[in-house]
Amino acid sequence: MSLTQRFRTSLALLTDMYQLTMAQGYWKKGMADQEAVFHLYFRKNPFKGGYTLCAGLEDAIDLLQNFGFTEEDVAYLGSLKGSQGQVLFEEGFLQHLRELQFTCDVEAIPEGTAVFPNEPLLRIKGPILQCQLLETPLLTILNFQTLVATKAARVVDAAQGDTVIEFGMRRAQGPDGAISAARAAFIGGVKATSNMLAGKLFAIPVKGTHAHSWVMSFERESEAFSAYGDVFPHDSVFLVDTYNTLEGVKKAIAVASKMRAQGGELRGIRLDSGDLAYLSIEARKLLDAAGFEKVAILGSNDLDEHLIQSLKQQGAKIDTWGIGTKLVTAYDQPALGGVYKLAALKKDDQDWEYKLKLSEQLVKISTPGILQVRRFYRNNSPIGDMIFSEPQQVQAPATMVHPNDPTQRKTFQDDCTFEDLLVPVFQKGKLTYTSPSLLEIQERAARQVALLHETYRRFLNPHIYKVGLEAQLHEKKMALIVKFREEGASHKD
C-alpha cells in the first residue's frame, strides 16, 4: 500500500506477528483475560550520558485510545496460512479480536521527565492478551521519541542558551521518522523545526533559510541575496558559502545595507561548510565592522553536541545552530534498547505472582512486581530514585539496593521529600490523563534537566545518578532468581 494510504488504516496490526500468535495461544488456553503487569524500561542511558528524557506518551495514548481491529485487519489475519496450508488464526480467535476493547490500567511517567535505567516509563496492567499485543507499538513509539528528546537536550545543553533549530528531515528514517523526531526534538529544547508538516501538526515554530540552489539559480550571488531580501525584507538569512564564504559574507553585507536603506533588516547569515570556528569569527568581525552587530550567524553541517562544545571552546561566533542528521537519527546511537517485560501475573482472582526474566547477566534480569518509582529530593535537588512494588508499603527511612551490585545501598531519611513518578493514564481502558501541551512538556523538560547537577549532564563519564530497588523488593527479586535458576537447570520439568 502506498505511502499516502499507509496510516489511513487501523494501527492494530502495528505489532509483531508473535504477539498475535501468542494472543491466539492465550485465548485458546483460556488465559486471555488473566491479569498481567508489564513494564517498559531501558537498561542504559543513551549516548553514554547521565540521564534520559522520556517522550512519546501522547502518541502512545493516541494509539491505545484508537486500539481495535477493523474488519480489514481481521480479514488479513484470516488470510494467513500455516506451513501445511491451514488457516493460522481460527475464526473464534478472530471473533475475539473483532470484539476486543482496550480495558487496561496504564501508569506512565509524564513526557519531559528525566529518567534513568531500569525505571519503568510505563506500566500496564490488564488482560495478558491485550498487554502482549501492545508491547511492540508502545516500544516503537517510546523508544524513538525518548532517544531523540534526550539527544536534543544534550545538543541544547551544549549550545548554552543559543537557539537550536532542527533541520533533519531529509536524512530522517522515513517520513514519520522526521515527524516523530521533530516532536521529540522540540520536547528536548529545540526552538523550531524546518519540517513544515511537523509545524502544522504540532504547532512547532518553523524556520528556514535558503539553499545553495537559490544562489545558483541567479547569475551572481549578490543578485540572489538581493532577490531574497526583496521577498523577505525582515526574515532573510543568507547562505553565504556557495562560492567562497568570506566573499559571500561581504556580498551579504552589501545587500544588507541596501535592505536597511529600504527599511528592511537582514536577520542572519548561514555557514554550512568549511572551518566554522574560523569562518564565524571572521564573519562576525566583518558584520560588526559594517554595523550589523545583530545579524545572527547560523552554523550547520553535520553538527552534534560534541562539535558544538568544541566550536564554543574555540570561540566560534555562532549564535544559532541548525542540527540535522545527528539529531533526528540519534546518529551515534540510533536505537534505545527499551524492553517490555512481564512482572506479575494474577494466578487466581486474588494473588499476584511475581515474574522475572532470567539471564546470565544480572543487569539483564527484569524486576518483578507492580512497580512505581519514588524520586527523593533534598533542597529541591533529586538525590536518588527508588523502584518499589506498590503492594508493599514503603516508609521512611527507606533503604534501596543497587540493582546490579547488592553491596551498594542508600537510605533516605524522613528529611527528604519525594514524588512518585508514574501517574495514572488509563483506568480500565478509560483515559484519565490530560496530556500537557507540547510547549508545557518542553518547559517541564528544561526544568528537569536544570534540576540535575551538571556532573550528571557532562558528556564524558557523567556521574551516575543513584537508582535502586527498595530493600524488600530486592530480597524478593533475589529469591526469585535463585528459585528460577534452580528450576531452569533441573530436568524435573
Next chain:
Amino acid sequence: MSLTQRFRTSLALLTDMYQLTMAQGYWKKGMADQEAVFHLYFRKNPFKGGYTLCAGLEDAIDLLQNFGFTEEDVAYLGSLKGSQGQVLFEEGFLQHLRELQFTCDVEAIPEGTAVFPNEPLLRIKGPILQCQLLETPLLTILNFQTLVATKAARVVDAAQGDTVIEFGMRRAQGPDGAISAARAAFIGGVKATSNMLAGKLFAIPVKGTHAHSWVMSFERESEAFSAYGDVFPHDSVFLVDTYNTLEGVKKAIAVASKMRAQGGELRGIRLDSGDLAYLSIEARKLLDAAGFEKVAILGSNDLDEHLIQSLKQQGAKIDTWGIGTKLVTAYDQPALGGVYKLAALKKDDQDWEYKLKLSEQLVKISTPGILQVRRFYRNNSPIGDMIFSEPQQVQAPATMVHPNDPTQRKTFQDDCTFEDLLVPVFQKGKLTYTSPSLLEIQERAARQVALLHETYRRFLNPHIYKVGLEAQLHEKKMALIVKFREEGASHKD
C-alpha cells in the same frame, strides 16, 4: 495532531520551510516556471561497502502523484508570521500553491538496482518551484529505503543462503521507520518480517515465534511449550533460553516428541542470548540425536552481517537469522548522505545553462548537466558506469574520467554492451512507469548483487567499482569550477 491522524492529511507540507520560502521567492521574481534539472545522488556507499541497492521509488512516485496543497495546508501557511508580525506567505503565492499541479519529467533508476557514488538515482526536470519543493521528501524517502535495502543485502549475503527474517519494529525510528524498513529490507533479500502492518500493506510474508513472556506466564517451561505446540502443531518455534538454554532445548525436544506422536511437527527453536556459536552447535547435536534433524535453529540477539559472518566461521548451526535493530535502523550508519543538486537551468526557452555547487573539496562539487548513467558490461559482468549528459552524444570508444582524480581514465571499446540506468517515470507530470511488484524488485536486487564480483561485496576494504564522468562532461565540469571559483573570489559581484 495525533499519530493516527498524522498521515491522513496531505503530504505537500512534508518538506523543509526553506523550500517554501524559496518557492515564494521564485514566484515573486517571475522564475516559478523556469525549467531546472536536479539530481538526487549520494557520495559514499554506506557501511564502508562496495555497492548500494537503491530503493524507495514506488513511495516517491506515490508522493509525486498525490502532490498538491489542500485548503488546510494553505491556511496553515497563511497563518505563519514573519519577525515583524507580518504575513510571511502572501495571498498571490498561496493562490499559486492552490493551483499547483505536478508537471515535471522524472527519470529514475529502478528499485533493486546496484548503484554507486555520484550516480543520479533520480533526475527531475521541470519548473524550478516544483523541483525545489520536492527536494526534501524525495530525499527522505530514497535515502532511508536505499540505506536499509543495502544493509539487508549485506546481511543476506553474510547468511549464505540461510533464511533472514526482519524483526526490528520495536527498535525502529517510529512507526513508519518500521514500515519503510520492512519494505526496504524485503527488497534487500529478507524473506519475511515480524511486522504485521507491513505484511498487510505490502503482502510481505510474516513470521514469528513467541516471547519470553509466553514461557513466564506458565508455571513450567515444558507446559508453555506444550501449550504453544497444541495451538500451532505445525508452526511452532520454541524460544528455549528463558531459564537455561540447553535444558530448554531438552524440554523442547520432549514436547516435540509428543507433538509428533499426535501428528504435529516442531518447526524450530530460537536462541536469543548467550554464546550463539556454542549453543547452536550443542542444540543441533541434541536435536539430531533425538531425530529432529529438520527442526530449524533460529538465532537472534543484536545480529548484523559481521556477527553472522563470525558465527558462520565458528561453525554455528543456525539456519534462520532474525535481524532487528541493526537492520531497521542501519545501526552503524543510520543515514545515507543523499543530496539533491541543481545541475542545469534554462535561461531562455532554448538553452540549458549548466550549474554546479562549488566546494573546497572536489568530492563535494556536484556534476552539471542533464545526467544519465550508462553501465557497460563485458560477458554480462558490469565493468564500469559512465555518467554523461544526455544532450551530448556518446559514441564508442567512450572514455570516462574518475570524478575526483582526473588522472584516472577508462575507455570502453565497442565490444562492450551497455544499458542506461535511468528510465522515464513521469513525463510532464504524467506517470509513464509501472512499478514492479515488491517480489519482482527483490528478485531484481538479488540478480544485481549476484552480478557483482565478490570483491565488490566483501565487507572489509571492498574493491571500488569504477564510476566516471564521460570525458566531455568532465571537461565542462572542470571549466565551470574554474569559472565559478574565480567569480566567487572576486569582488566585482
